[in-house]
Every structure is written in C-alpha cells, then in structure tokens.
Amino acid sequence: xxxxxxxxxxxxxxxxxxxxxxxxxxxxxxxxxxxxxxxxxxxxxxxxxxxxxxxxxxxxxxxxxxxxxxxxxxxxxxxxxxxxxxxxxxxxxxxxxxxxxxxxxxxxxxxxxxxxxxxxxxxxxxxxxxxxxxxxxxxxxxxxxxxxxxxxxxxxxxxxxxxxxxxxxxxxxxxxxxxxxxxxxxxxxxxxxxxxxxxxxxxxxxxxxxxxxxxxxxxxxxxxxxxxxxxxxxxxxxxxxxxxxxxxxxxxxxxxxxxxxxxxxxxxxxxxxxxxxxxxxxxxxxxxxxxxxxxxxxxxxxxxxxxxxxxxxxxxxxxxxxxxxxxxxxxxxxxxxxxxxxxxxxxxxx
Amino acid sequence: xxxxxxxxxxxxxxxxxxxxxxxxxxxxxxxxxxxxxxxxxxxxxxxxxxxxxxxxxxxxxxxxxxxxxxxxxxxxxxxxxxxxxxxxxxxxxxxxxxxxxxxxxxxxxxxxxxxxxxxxxxxxxxxxxxxxxxxxxxxxxxxxxxxxxxxxxxxxxxxxxxxxxxxxxxxxxxxxxxxxxxxxxxxxxxxxxxxxxxxxxxxxxxxxxxxxxxxxxxxxxxxxxxxxxxxxxxxxxxxxxxxxxxxxxxxxxxxxxxxxxxxxxxxxxxxxxxxxxxxxxxxxxxxxxxxxxxxxxxxxxxxxxxxxxxxxxxxxxxxxxxxxxxxxxxxxxxxxxxxxxxxxxxxxxxxxxxxxxxxxxxxxxxxxxxxxxxxxxxxxxxxxxxxxxxxxxxxxxxxxxxxxxxxxxxxxxxxxxxxxxxxxxxxxxxxxxxxxxxxxxxxxxxxxxxxxxxxxxxxxxxxxxxxx
Numbered sequence: 001x002x003x004x005x006x007x008x009x010x011x012x013x014x015x016x017x018x019x020x021x022x023x024x025x026x027x028x029x030x031x032x033x034x035x036x037x038x039x040x041x042x043x044x045x046x047x048x049x050x051x052x053x054x055x056x057x058x059x060x061x062x063x064x065x066x067x068x069x070x071x072x073x074x075x076x077x078x079x080x081x082x083x084x085x086x087x088x089x090x091x092x093x094x095x096x097x098x099x100x101x102x103x104x105x106x107x108x109x110x111x112x113x114x115x116x117x118x119x120x121x122x123x124x125x126x127x128x129x130x131x132x133x134x135x136x137x138x139x140x141x142x143x144x145x146x147x148x149x150x151x152x153x154x155x156x157x158x159x160x161x162x163x164x165x166x167x168x169x170x171x172x173x174x175x176x177x178x179x180x181x182x183x184x185x186x187x188x189x190x191x192x193x194x195x196x197x198x199x200x201x202x203x204x205x206x207x208x209x210x211x212x213x214x215x216x217x218x219x220x221x222x223x224x225x226x227x228x229x230x231x232x233x234x235x236x237x238x239x240x241x242x243x244x245x246x247x248x249x250x251x252x253x254x255x256x257x258x259x260x261x262x263x264x265x266x267x268x269x270x271x272x273x274x275x276x277x278x279x280x281x282x283x284x285x286x287x288x289x290x291x292x293x294x295x296x297x298x299x300x301x302x303x304x305x306x307x308x309x310x311x312x313x314x315x316x317x318x319x320x321x322x323x324x325x326x327x328x329x330x331x332x333x334x335x336x337x338x339x340x341x342x343x344x345x346x347x348x349x350x
Numbered sequence: 351x352x353x354x355x356x357x358x359x360x361x362x363x364x365x366x367x368x369x370x371x372x373x374x375x376x377x378x379x380x381x382x383x384x385x386x387x388x389x390x391x392x393x394x395x396x397x398x399x400x401x402x403x404x405x406x407x408x409x410x411x412x413x414x415x416x417x418x419x420x421x422x423x424x425x426x427x428x429x430x431x432x433x434x435x436x437x438x439x440x441x442x443x444x445x446x447x448x449x450x451x452x453x454x455x456x457x458x459x460x461x462x463x464x465x466x467x468x469x470x471x472x473x474x475x476x477x478x479x480x481x482x483x484x485x486x487x488x489x490x491x492x493x494x495x496x497x498x499x500x501x502x503x504x505x506x507x508x509x510x511x512x513x514x515x516x517x518x519x520x521x522x523x524x525x526x527x528x529x530x531x532x533x534x535x536x537x538x539x540x541x542x543x544x545x546x547x548x549x550x551x552x553x554x555x556x557x558x559x560x561x562x563x564x565x566x567x568x569x570x571x572x573x574x575x576x577x578x579x580x581x582x583x584x585x586x587x588x589x590x591x592x593x594x595x596x597x598x599x600x601x602x603x604x605x606x607x608x609x610x611x612x613x614x615x616x617x618x619x620x621x622x623x624x625x626x627x628x629x630x631x632x633x634x635x636x637x638x639x640x641x642x643x644x645x646x647x648x649x650x651x652x653x654x655x656x657x658x659x660x661x662x663x664x665x666x667x668x669x670x671x672x673x674x675x676x677x678x679x680x681x682x683x684x685x686x687x688x689x690x691x692x693x694x695x696x697x698x699x700x701x702x703x704x705x706x707x708x709x710x711x712x713x714x715x716x717x718x719x720x721x722x723x724x725x726x727x728x729x730x731x732x733x734x735x736x737x738x739x740x741x742x743x744x745x746x747x748x749x750x751x752x753x754x755x756x757x758x759x760x761x762x763x764x765x766x767x768x769x770x771x772x773x774x775x776x777x778x779x780x781x782x783x784x785x786x787x788x789x790x791x792x793x794x795x796x797x798x799x800x801x802x803x804x805x806x807x808x809x810x811x812x813x814x815x816x817x818x
Binding site: 093094100101102103105106109233323329330331332333334335336337338340341 | 372373375397398399568588589612613615631632633650652654655656674675676693695696697
C-alpha cells in the first residue's frame, strides 16, 4: 500500500511537471524567499520529497543496471566513489613520497633511531600532573598493561624539568605525563629522552576497560603495533615517536594488537586481542545432504579472524611538537597549532 | 564544491637563496622570471648528521662571493656559493683554542669578513669563530687556489676568551667590521674592538621590577641596528623581551618591550636603520620600529615552527625566513605579505640571499621590475623622511612620551631624543648616499655586462655562472 502511495505521488508530480510551465517555475522558486511560513514549509516539503524520490529512482536504476549486467554476464558498471573529506584533502607538499633518500637519511638520524634499530630497549616512565584522582590512576593502570616496561612514579611536587633530569640519569627512554582536569584525563605529554622532542596531545573520549562491553583481559605479551595513515613529515615523526614507546619485537603468540589510527589529524587508540578460528559456516538446511560433502572441504580451510577489544579506548589530537625536552618558557617548537591554519576543513597535518 | 587546489601565493621577483639544514645539506632556491615561483635548484653535500650546520656567514659580493659554514663535527668550510665547491677547510680543534672539544663546545658564531681584511693582494679570507664556551678566534684562511700562488701568505690567528662562564648563544659583527658583539645564557652583551681585542662595553642587568623580581640574563639574539652606527644594538632575550641598547648613552637598555610569549630566536635589522625583524620560538615573525618600540605588524602565513634565521635582501624589499617547520618563506617586507614558500624537507638552520643574481632569460623584464621596486622603495622612504622632518610632530610625540614616562626616566628620554636627532642627520646622509648608490647601480648594470665579457677571458677569477 505504502509503495503504491509513493508511486502515485511520484507519477502525479511527474505529470504536473510535464503539464504546465508554471509549476516548474514555482518549484524553482526558492522557499526561503516566501514570506508566509505555512506556504514556505509546504513548498519546502514538496521540494524535499521530489529530491528524495529522484534519489530513490537513481538508486533503483543503478541496481537494475547491475542486475542486468550480472544476468548477461557482463562487467557491472563501475561503482562510484563517494566524496569524503579525506579523499578531497588539499594537496600537501609535506606528504612523504616513497623512496625519498632524504627521508631515509633523516629517519636514520633522528632521536628515535636508536630504539627502532634495537640498540636500546624502550623504558618508559609514567607520571601524572600534580593533582590526580579517580579516572587518572585507573587510566594509568590500564596504560601500564598496554605499554611493556613502563614504570609508574608518583608525581609528588616535583618539577617536570627535574623529573626529566632524573629519568635521563636512570636511562629511561621516554616520559609519559597524564594530565587530568576535573578528575578527567584531558592531556598526554610524551617526552622522548635524552634530547626531545616533546609532543603534547589533547586526550578525549576516554573509555576505560570496565566500561567496554564484552571486553577482554590483555596478557603480558609484547604487543604488535599498528600505525595507520601517518603520511606527512610531521606525521612520520609522530608515528616514530609513538613507535619508540613500544618494544620492537612483538611476541606474536600473545595475539595482542595496539592500534594508533590517524584520521583527519585525530589519532584513535584501540587495544585488541585477536584469534584465528576455523569455523564451520551454517549451511542452508534445505539442501544439506547434497552440499554436505563439498561444504566440509570448504569449511576446513576457512579461517576467520575475530577481534575482542580490551581497553582503554581514547583519542589524541596533536597540539604542539616541541624541539628538545620539556621547557614551557624557553621552548622552541617544531610545530604549533595556530588558529590561522584552520581556514579549511580539508587540510591535515599528520 | 571542495577546494582542491591550494591558495595561490603571489610569486616573487628573481631571487637566489641558500639554505643550510641539520643534515648538513646546502640547498639553493631560485626564482626566475617576473613573478616566478621559487624552486629548489641544487642540493650540495650528502645527508649526514655529524655534518649538521650550526652557523653560516655569507660574503655577498659581485666577484668572488663566499659562504662560510660551521659544522657540528668541528669543521669550518668555505664554499663557493655558485657551484658548491669547498675552497678551504679548517678544523676548529686546530685553531689552538684551549680546553676545546668538538662535542661539548660547538661553534655558535661565525663571521666572514667582507671588506676590510680581504683587500690584501693575497687571497686570504678572514673568519671570526666563536664557540659556545666563549672562546673566540680571528683567523685568516688561504683559499686552495691561492695557496700555491702565494706561499708567503701565512695564516695568522688570534685567540681570546669572550667569557669564562656561561654559554654564548648569539654573536654579531657590525657592517664596518670593527666591532663584534657577544651574548648568551649568563653572559651580558659585550662589545669587543677587533683592532685591539679589548672589551669596550658591557651591558647591565635591567632594574628589578616593582615586585623585586629580576630574570636571569639569557640573550638569544643580537644585532647592530644601523649600518652607519655601531653604537645602537638590538637584542632579544629568552624572556620574550626585545631591548635597544645605546652604548653612547648608558649600559642599561634604552627601550625594552615584550613580544608575545615565546623566546626571541632571531633579530635582524632593516636597511633603513630603525626597523628590526623579530622571529620567535613559536613561529611568529614581526617587524618593530626601534625608535618608538612600536609593533609595525606581524607577518602572517601559517608559519608553524620556530624561526631560526632571517635574511634581508640588500636592494629589494624582500625578506627570507626559515626555521624548524622546514619551509623557506619569502615575504614582502613593506606589505608583510607572504610571497611564496618552499618546502625543503629538513629543519633549516640558516638562510642567505645572493643579491647579485639576475635571471638570465628575461633580462629586460627582471631588471625593469627591480628598478620599479627600487623606485617604489625610494618614494616610500622619501615619504617617511618628510614625515620625520616636520619638527612639530616629533616634539609633540616626544613630549607625549615624556608625560607617559614621568620624570624618573627623563634622562633616558633625553638620550633617546639625542639619538633621534642623530637619526635625522643620518637619514639625510643616508638619503644622499642612496641617491648616489642608485646612480651607481644604474651605471653598474651596464658595467656588469662588460665585466662578464672580461671575466670570461680571465680564467683565474671565479666565474659567476648560473645554470640556465
């Protein structure tokens, strides 16, 4: 019935369009120019409905063409790629190109290369801001399970510069400072030792493990690391900085994955366990007997990967990247986010 | 419809700039044509961190230009800025500096003498080298070709200690190359006479503020304000301050003001003798009028990393800046507009502009445009002069300042007044000089062509040959 109604309307409107030119004129009249509200909303509703029906028609036509092609055994028409903010990104000359010699040389020379070349094992000091309660410690507890060889030190009233000196002497390779505001972690500071750089991230959307439904509990194996979408020079640098927090030889039997996924300059953190299962597919009950022999052969070889999230879950956004270790007063910045950079939604820096 | 293209920047006039970076590469950027986009033309050297460039000095001459480069591994090289050949090399540890090691005592200051001491018949170039621990050395270096010709030229060197404690960060040599300036963390600004190797002036800590708080000295940038006068110094500190010192007036700063909230990393003087360009650690670039301490304006253009070096074109109103965001940016110094930016991949440490570069292909256009620009600059400068010359305006402004400052600082104001009147005289002088200069330049353009022909014949003189 409903479908019939729609059809009627569509045919009516189509007939109307064909019928006289005045109606077309009215349809083209912008509803925002009409002063009477009742009339305006009516016209607007009509416009909206027409658009919707037009869209539906197009979708149906596309589907029909596809089906026809399948029946005839031809190549189906190519699927259109939706236009997103990411794939219409402004062209950026800082995006790294593969086989760029200078990039390789710069990477070899940077501060993280010692850790990434397995010369030193990473050793992380985790501390907090001076006032720390509720969600902060809970978050740190979970962070300790994520990052191997992490050591928590109470902040006390020590200055961060003193802590940096202390950590240098104790041969730590990085410091992670979790900053909380109103009992909610809101910033993350990662300092690479002994001579920088220092990255300051905004932290948001923190979900702790116990708040994730059907969460798993991670083991103490060294995790695998996935870094997605770090493309520019700055992105590479941030990516390498994050990489240097984790040991470089993952223990694959642990089946733990830590993901840092960059999308539109937001870095999403996820922590999963995965499992490969050879699972039997549910067969159709009707012709079970006929296919039973074949399906057995199929299912034996089929392997399904399943994921289970074991928290925490949070989002980072880079605020500044400082040259050298933490120095709030006399610091020199490699990258600072400034307001005049935000003139386009399609410009990304990582 | 999404904007897929980047915003077009207006191109810049023919230009050649040399940048150095942390991987020890020297990159050449050139712009051709009337409004050209600058492009990376050449890269010299192989990437190597130990050869990271710490300081450079560029002798911008018509014939025989030189680029001196100090590297992290303790090598000071003299390069030919036309083709990148190393002409001479000195190890800093061979200079006879006491208690020196290249690891913890890197070179921070380097100056290549342009006029004075190189006028000798032997082809020596004189370098002033200063290390972080305050050891300075004035040394003449024979160029490779010359050493065989002129064996009698013995390299002379003279060492002295600028300071025993503290850490030198900035150094500068005035345009006549008689005086050198040093400053740094825990080191007050001090000026040295390069004839007698005596310290002739030291600055003094500014007075404590009303709360009794003073900040420890940390000078991060220093330069001489005008070309004619070595007595006025502009310095930037780690505490966001820009200070004007007048060594003929007093040891404390004459004018002092704050700029934003990040350390001043570089201060560069303009040709007119009262404007300075200031770059900070968060990538802010601004110009100031040092006579009043007023901000003239900021250079806005998505500059996201610390500015390490600024270079001013000696003729055109152009400014080049570079820094940790690995962009070389060319600005119009009058309108403060970004003309173009070039991405050079590494953290850049220094930039120099080669002013004797004219693009070959569209000669007429380029020179015309340069002439236009010069005329523009002249008229603008003339306008300014007219403004300055009206004595009423000046008196009024000075009185206003007096009222603001009160009796306490009257002495300072008087000193400033004196310096301002001097400025006026100097302006007259400079205007005369400039007129002469422009005349000279026009005749020079003709001469240059002749010179080229002559230079082609002489093999011994280095040729200025640019690709295409």
